[in-house]
Amino acid sequence: MPRSLHWSVMNWELDRPFETTNGLKVEIRPRGVDAPEASRRARFDKLSARGKDDGMREVVDGVIEIPIAYVHAYAVVVDDGVVLVDTGLPGRADKVVRAIEEARRRIGEVHTILLTHWHPDHVGGVAELRRRSGARIVAHAGDASRISGAKPRPRSRFMRVVGAVMSAPEPVPVDETLTADGPISVPGFTAFHTPGHTAGHASFLLDRAGGVLFAGDAARSRRTGRIQRGPKMVTEDSEAESASISRLADLKFDAAVFGHGRAISHDAAQRFREFAAQG
Numbered sequence: 001m002p003r004s005l006h007w008s009v010m011n012w013e014l015d016r017p018f019e020t021t022n023g024l025k026v027e028i029r030p031r032g033v034d035a036p037e038a039s040r041r042a043r044f045d046k047l048s049a050r051g052k053d054d055g056m057r058e059v060v061d062g063v064i065e066i067p068i069a070y071v072h073a074y075a076v077v078v079d080d081g082v083v084l085v086d087t088g089l090p091g092r093a094d095k096v097v098r099a100i101e102e103a104r105r106r107i108g109e110v111h112t113i114l115l116t117h118w119h120p121d122h123v124g125g126v127a128e129l130r131r132r133s134g135a136r137i138v139a140h141a142g143d144a145s146r147i148s149g150a151k152p153r154p155r156s157r158f159m160r161v162v163g164a165v166m167s168a169p170e171p172v173p174v175d176e177t178l179t180a181d182g183p184i185s186v187p188g189f190t191a192f193h194t195p196g197h198t199a200g201h202a203s204f205l206l207d208r209a210g211g212v213l214f215a216g217d218a219a220r221s222r223r224t225g226r227i228q229r230g231p232k233m234v235t236e237d238s239e240a241e242s243a244s245i246s247r248l249a250d251l252k253f254d255a256a257v258f259g260h261g262r263a264i265s266h267d268a269a270q271r272f273r274e275f276a277a278q279g
Contacts, residue, residue: 055067056098056099056102059212059255059257059263059265060208060209060212060255060265061208061209062076062077062078062103062208063075063076063077063206063208063209063212063255063257064076064077064099064102064103065257065263066088066095066096066099068088068089068092068095068096069088069089069092070121070260071086071088071089071121071122071259071260072086072088072257072258072259072260072263073085073086073087073088073096073099073122073125074086074214074257075096075099075100075103075105075110076206077103077105078186078187078188079187080111081105081109081110081111082100082103082105082109082110082111083110083111083112083113083114083186083189084096084110084112084113084114084129084135085113085114085116085204085214085216086114086115086116086122086123086216086259087113087115087122087123087124087125087126087129088121088122088124088125089120089121089124089125089166090120090124090125090166090167090168090169090170091124091125091167092124092125093125093128093129093132096125096129097129097132107129107132107133108132108133108134109133110129110133110135111133111134111135111136112135112136112137112138112185112186113126113129113130113135113136113137113138114138114139114184114186114189114191114202114204114214115137115138115139115143115147115174115202116201116202116203116204116214116216116217116218116259117139117140117143117197117198117200117201117202117216117217118139118143118146118147118153118198118200119197119198119217119234120166120168120169121166121259122216122217122259123147123169123172124166124167124169126147126169126170126172127169127170127171127172128170130172136175136176136185137172137173137174137175137176138174138175138176138178138184138185138186138191139174139176139177139178139200139202140177140178140179140191140193140200140201140202141177141178141179141200142193142195142198142199142200142201143198143199143200143201143202144174144177144200146200147171147172147174148171148172148173148174149171178191178193178202180193181193184204188206188207188208189204189205189206189207190204190205190207191203191204192204192205192247192248192251194215194216194218194244194247194248195236195237195240195241195244196218196235196236196237196238196239196240196241196242196243196244196245197216197217197218197230197234197235197236197241198217198236199236199237201216201217201218201244202216203215203216203218203244203248204216205251205253209254209255210253210254210255211251211252211253211254211255211269212253212254212255212256212257213248213251213253213255213256213257213268213269214257215248215256215257215258215259216258216259217230217234217258217259217260218241218244218245218248219244219245219248219258219272219275220258220259220260220261221256221258221261221262221263221264221271222261222262223261223262225262225264225271226271226274226275227245227271227272227274227275228261228275229241229242229245230260245272245275245276246276248272249269249272249273249275249276251269252269253268253269254266254267254268254269255268256268256269256271256272
């Protein structure tokens, strides 16, 4: 098998290539960008095993963005411990643990893991982090069976490529299955079903600092802070995705964070409204 792999994705902006758990180096870059330019724009910052910051940052008070190669997970410090939103790639649980320790907390204080959807770059570390923390897992009913392993994951062409370069996530039971919009078991969090990227995609709104939207992959942001859709090749239903973005635009929040793309710290709802107005 070749030791490197590349494929092009329309309108998908990523910060860096990444190295898989089996040693393959993968670079996903916008179609039409030549390899040398993409390499200059997206230098690979190898994840350190020494516990340094590695780009982690506090977006708003107590909301810590954890970059894991090309995807983000989030740690949210709450009154009774820590809540994680997604867990990143397989084999990278240690980076999430380091982020929690940077926040002067311990992995044992993580009591809940909120999952936005079943894709392996979002649930890759959930099993290991659950083992270390004993956390409860929360996900929408539409994706819960794929997270738990009760239902096989779809084998689209793109997912077959992903399977060739990335370890399959270990299934985990879902302790709280969401079936309707509204408050969840974690005080301050409200869940919204935002299908499109996957059938059971969920976004979460935190009642803090004017509202913090955890969009997951329901949308993403460009480097300029403008909102955009996800790549069609990893979106199950484009029409549902557009409807979900419009629905998020009706909510009240000041900040928004994403699975992919730059966090928006202020006036994020306005950015969503501007995108939705484009039709």
